[in-house]
Amino acid sequence: MLPSSVLITEEGPREGFQIEKGPITTDRKVELIDALSGTGLRRIQVASFVSRKQVPGMADADDIVARMKVVPGVDYTALWFNDAGLERARVTGKLTLEGKVRVYPSEVFMKRNINRTPEQHLVHTHAEIERYKELGIPVRDASVSNAFGCNFQGDIAVEKVVECVGTLMALAEEHGMEYEKIGLADTMAWATPVTVKRVIGAVWDRYPDANLSLHLHDTRGMGIANAYAGLEMGIRKFDAAVGGLGGCPFAAHKGAAGNVSTEDLVFLCHEMGIETGVDLDALIECAMLAEDVVGHPLPGSIKQGGNLARLRASVRAGASA
Amino acid sequence: MLPSSVLITEEGPREGFQIEKGPITTDRKVELIDALSGTGLRRIQVASFVSRKQVPGMADADDIVARMKVVPGVDYTALWFNDAGLERARVTGKLTLEGKVRVYPSEVFMKRNINRTPEQHLVHTHAEIERYKELGIPVRDASVSNAFGCNFQGDIAVEKVVECVGTLMALAEEHGMEYEKIGLADTMAWATPVTVKRVIGAVWDRYPDANLSLHLHDTRGMGIANAYAGLEMGIRKFDAAVGGLGGCPFAAHKGAAGNVSTEDLVFLCHEMGIETGVDLDALIECAMLAEDVVGHPLPGSIKQGGNLARLRASVRAGASA
Numbered sequence: 001m002l003p004s005s006v007l008i009t010e011e012g013p014r015e016g017f018q019i020e021k022g023p024i025t026t027d028r029k030v031e032l033i034d035a036l037s038g039t040g041l042r043r044i045q046v047a048s049f050v051s052r053k054q055v056p057g058m059a060d061a062d063d064i065v066a067r068m069k070v071v072p073g074v075d076y077t078a079l080w081f082n083d084a085g086l087e088r089a090r091v092t093g094k095l096t097l098e099g100k101v102r103v104y105p106s107e108v109f110m111k112r113n114i115n116r117t118p119e120q121h122l123v124h125t126h127a128e129i130e131r132y133k134e135l136g137i138p139v140r141d142a143s144v145s146n147a148f149g150c151n152f153q154g155d156i157a158v159e160k161v162v163e164c165v166g167t168l169m170a171l172a173e174e175h176g177m178e179y180e181k182i183g184l185a186d187t188m189a190w191a192t193p194v195t196v197k198r199v200i201g202a203v204w205d206r207y208p209d210a211n212l213s214l215h216l217h218d219t220r221g222m223g224i225a226n227a228y229a230g231l232e233m234g235i236r237k238f239d240a241a242v243g244g245l246g247g248c249p250f251a252a253h254k255g256a257a258g259n260v261s262t263e264d265l266v267f268l269c270h271e272m273g274i275e276t277g278v279d280l281d282a283l284i285e286c287a288m289l290a291e292d293v294v295g296h297p298l299p300g301s302i303k304q305g306g307n308l309a310r311l312r313a314s315v316r317a318g319a320s321a
Numbered sequence: 322m323l324p325s326s327v328l329i330t331e332e333g334p335r336e337g338f339q340i341e342k343g344p345i346t347t348d349r350k351v352e353l354i355d356a357l358s359g360t361g362l363r364r365i366q367v368a369s370f371v372s373r374k375q376v377p378g379m380a381d382a383d384d385i386v387a388r389m390k391v392v393p394g395v396d397y398t399a400l401w402f403n404d405a406g407l408e409r410a411r412v413t414g415k416l417t418l419e420g421k422v423r424v425y426p427s428e429v430f431m432k433r434n435i436n437r438t439p440e441q442h443l444v445h446t447h448a449e450i451e452r453y454k455e456l457g458i459p460v461r462d463a464s465v466s467n468a469f470g471c472n473f474q475g476d477i478a479v480e481k482v483v484e485c486v487g488t489l490m491a492l493a494e495e496h497g498m499e500y501e502k503i504g505l506a507d508t509m510a511w512a513t514p515v516t517v518k519r520v521i522g523a524v525w526d527r528y529p530d531a532n533l534s535l536h537l538h539d540t541r542g543m544g545i546a547n548a549y550a551g552l553e554m555g556i557r558k559f560d561a562a563v564g565g566l567g568g569c570p571f572a573a574h575k576g577a578a579g580n581v582s583t584e585d586l587v588f589l590c591h592e593m594g595i596e597t598g599v600d601l602d603a604l605i606e607c608a609m610l611a612e613d614v615v616g617h618p619l620p621g622s623i624k625q626g627g628n629l630a631r632l633r634a635s636v637r638a639g640a641s642a
Contacts (some may be wrong), residue, residue: 149629154636189626192592193549194323220629221585221622225546228514264542271513301542301578305510308470308541315475 003236005275008262009043009213010036012290013064014079015259016245017057018048020294026060028293030067035286036242037071040278041262045239046095047078049085065092083131098180099132099139101125101171103164105157106150122167129175139175142168143183143215147199149190156190158202165203165210181213181237186226189219193229200233213237216260218244218299223260224268231274240265242283243290243298261300263287271308280307324557326596329583330364330534331357333611334385335400336580337566338378339369341615347381349614351388356607357563358392361599362583366560367416368399370406386413404452419501420453420460422446422492424485426478427471443488450496460496463489464504464536468520470511477511479523486524486531502534502558507547510540514550521554534558537581539565539620544581545589552595561586563604564611564619582621584608592629601628 013033017024033046046068047061061078070076075096080086089095102125104110110121132139144164149155161184168182184199196214203210214230216223216238227238239259246258263283266276280302287303334354338345354367367389368382382399391397396417401407410416423446425431431442453460465485470476482505489503505520517535524531535551537544537559548559560580567579584604587597601623608624 151632152636154633154640190629192589193546194593218622220588220626221545221582222589224542225514225549225589228546228549261542267541268513268543268546272515301539304578305541308511311472312475315473319475 001234002231002272003234003274005236005277006231006269007043007237008041008265008276008278009045009077009237009239010041010242010262011045011215011239011259012036012241012243012245012262014045014048014058015241016243016290016294017064018050018055019246019258020057022057022294024057024293026063026067029060029064032242032286032290032293033064033068035289036283037069037074039282039286040276041283042073042277043075043077045077045079047089049078049080049088062088062092065089065094068094070094086135086137097137098141099129099137100141100143101128101139101168102143102145103167104145105160105164106146106153108153109146109150112152125171129171129177133175139177140180141183142172142179142181143185144168145185146187146190147184148186148195149188151188158199161199162202162206165207169207169210179211181211183213183215183237183239185215186217187215189217189222191216191226192222193225196226196229197233200230200235204233211237213239215239217246217258218260219258224264227260227265227268231269231272238265242300243287243303244300245290245294245298258299261287261298261302264300264302267302267307281310322555323552323593324555324595326557326598327552327590328364328558329362329586329597329599330366330398330558330560331362331563331583332366332536332560332580333357333562333564333566333583335366335369335379336562337564337611337615339371339376340567340579341378343378343615345378345614347384347388350381350385353563353607353611353614354385354389356610357604358390358395360603360607361597362604363394363598364396364398366398366400368410370399370401370409383409383413386410386415389415391415407456407458418458419462420450420458421462421464422450422460422489423464423466424488425466426481426485427467427474429474430467430471433473446492450492450498454496460498461501462504463493463500463502464506465489466506467508467511468505469507469516470509472509479520482520483523483527486528490528490531500532502532504534504536504558504560506536507538508536510538510543512537512547513543514546517547517550518554521551521556525554532558534560536560538567539578539581542578544578545585548581548586548589552590552593559586563621564608564624565621566611566615566619578620582608582619582623585621585623588623588628602631 052059078089216226240262241259242262244258244261266278269276284303291298373380399410561583562580563583565579565582587599590597605624612619
């Protein structure tokens, strides 16, 4: 049942810099992105083009992209939430532009966060897709926010998530789109391995072709266990953040961990014989660099615990010496 | 396959205080133990009676036990490695005295750590058991050290672990002992969910009645995922340490995480519908107290991320208001 390989989208730069207090210079942000480009990661989300006032850590998104090196074979992506943001992303000329559609099983969160009813959101999403069509930008990415629970609504019924994926599938059908991934996002860290399996199983029972991925936060320490549960279900696509960048602003207490750490996820995969294409030692160096760039320890474990592959090699070298 | 309840042995005081640089006053150590006694935990390992010179953090083991409160229904245990240590534990009059036998699948570790060949260790263990018989102390506890890998020997063959459990079963048969647990210890954090399942499966294929438990370290961030793999296999007994105390002295880098954190494990169990008998909120308070006692942050996550049960209750209260 375990996949033979997985595709990891590195979201550390985007998730991290938008939340870190900083200030962090553009050069240091670019330094981390450039280092990540050399690890074998094939997708890196580098910035979000949002309000400079509301998200000061991303005010230099344009400069970040302008200065970063583009390594062939790596897709660099970004987020935006309106035409102005998309235009900023487009003019960089260096990003893979992909439209993204979002559904929200938590109606309380939707009301609170984007002030729409489900009906209003559907109208909005159709309009967004039409706009992408006009601009010739393919919609390849979809996400189900708070798929496992929400601090404002509580537990999310599995059937509600299935219904949300149904909405996405209907949109794809109607507009002739094909998603490269439908991300089940554990935005507020409510998932446990059992709910991960339950939700994925229920979605695939109904939509066996849904190209599911997992976007996991480690706020309650379940990130790697949830990823493992996803792998056991056959999930082949994950988002993650180097070092565990992106401490969640929704957590109950300060200092809560952020996204599941990319290097810990890569370690898990490699130890299980699952290919990632990533050089774990190089990625661990990036995690240490990320700590230096943000100026405080990050939660990822393997950068402290050490790569077993390296330890095995040194044990073998010692034994044969 | 998931168990309906699990028994957790809290090892934070013993694992933590023997490693923490400190100095930590005896009163503060006792404060943490007394707090743990009020959480619903049924087994707490409070001290090790070892060389005061070699393990200064446990030099006050006698005083710790003398001052701590004994709560009915809680078993307080300790470690020792010779008659002198056992005698110190015995005279406290407050501990549940249980003999423990140990096997080492890593012969390199055994040679390095206790300077014995497997044959010498077996002779030693027989003698230990005879000594426990003389003293009227039941041998209830067994452990397989480095069951998943060893920094000095590398990966441990599954068949080697099965053989070690076989040695323990033969000892039990010969001496008329019954183990309350046979702990598979991931002493140096080599385990992943896949090896956890593989080893447990192989042992139970051969010895279906072996009363297995897991002693997990989180040095490489796999602790909770490994515990989940154990639960999926039907493991009902775990060791853990509040806050994740016990940073591993074998880790490749400084600042490595210690044991799997008790409160994160309890959270995982409760969210999966598995009873622990533990009040998670009270245990989270203990984890915060543990941080205060040792004077630095501890790796456990849920103390930062917050108990979902509490969040659910507040969402419900808000919805009905």
